[in-house]
Amino acid sequence: MSTRRKLAFLAGTIAVCTLAAWWRWPDSAHAIGVVKRGGGAARHAVALPGGRDSYVVIVTAPVIPPWRGDAVVAVEGEPPMAWELEVSRPVVDLGLHRWPAQEGNRIRGLQPRDRLALWAKLEPPLADPVCGMACGEDALRRTAGGREECFCSHACWEAFRRDPGRHPPRRVDRGRWALTLRDAAGGAPLLTVPIVLGGEGAGHEAPHH
């Protein structure tokens, strides 16, 4: 193989890999923090661009002594965000290590030096497909084309009804929430991971780890 061909592959690889290293996938991010009494913090906020139906946020955090106990995980903020939690643990527990147990949004039996790896699937709340406003509790809810939509007013509902094809489903694409771990006994904060959707730093700069 000629030297020129090898150099071409080298240059191409460097270009593609540099682009790949620079690029941030817009629907997931990884935050590293610590779980501790008094409230641990993440190294940085999870900053995601808006406009997606769902996101995956990965949080890894060791438990700092002396705190131990059960923790409750939540995604706090308004309007409420739908979310699901998965905690990494072995598929087959061989009994070689003590693992904290997940029960819904509660993690039981955390001890100092445990290393948590949480996977949270987030779904931003529905927004009015016409004007994009977040839907509050008093929003109009209608089923159209097999899907539930919400409208901030009758005017938006009428606009949607006249031409549904012009108004695809929308979700809230800006806002601030926080993924939190709180002590199940008393609710004291153990870890707060800010989640910024569509805000400053939510584009390319969104850090992945």
Add this chain to the structure above:
Amino acid sequence: MKRPTTDPRSFWARHRVAVMAASAVLFLPPLAAIFQPSGDTGFCGTWCPRMFFAWRAGQSAGDFLQGFARAWLGVALVVAVLGATVFLGRQWCSHVCPIGGAMELGSKLVPKKLKLDFSGVPSAPVRYGYLGVYLLAPALGIGSLCCNYCNFAAVPRLFGAAFSGADLAYFMRTAGLVNLGLVVVLGFLAKGGRAYCNLLCPVGALDSLANRVAARFGRRVRIDPARCNDCGACAKVCPTWAIAEEGRTAIDPLACLPCRECETVCARGAISYGPGPAGVPVRPALPVLPAAAREAIPDGRTVA
């Protein structure tokens, strides 16, 4: 003329597929037995063999060293792998690595007509171009290939996704699907199943450097030029396209894994594994086929 049916290679070499399968069972879900005593579920975390040696812009020396402490089992693994490579060649990559092994085993299940042949890609420029960006991009603050593109994260989760919601969540995002695509295209669909290992593995890139630098001192797969007739049969079965056919047949120590597939097809016994180069190792004598018999071997696999 019939070639002896006994395979002169060691037990370790003869049963490489079984070793790879055993490694996959021990390292990968659902058992992942190797990781459980340390409280890990996979290579991410204490066992990560990749992240600790990539310095990131803004990191202090203390932070950098803390990364070594956090991934101390990964550090130990890499040191052991490189040390073993100096003396024995890339045995980790060829036999033990559960990630490369799983991709190679998976590729064996894929019909030949679906396989992609990457042998036209020069491996060294791609591998070291990748390694250069892997090390420099975080140091210059451009970003990171680490974690974002990692088959050590993707392959175990591929095995765990059927059982674990956390492993399934890995693939429910674009980054997970891109990693899955890379594993499928460069692993399962690649001829030999080792294109990912050969092109995009940073540990493999360091390991192949150790293999090259210490080639004089350790055991390696070598070709005896006195026996080799440049038939090219060995090049056809090499999963890392490490055997050059231009001019005299030669093995590229930057790409060679001692899988020893080439040995099994060499009708002249010209390829063997051993120390060098002072004495090119010659394994127990295999009969040298007469020219007429050699010509009757289309791909070197069958000798009858």
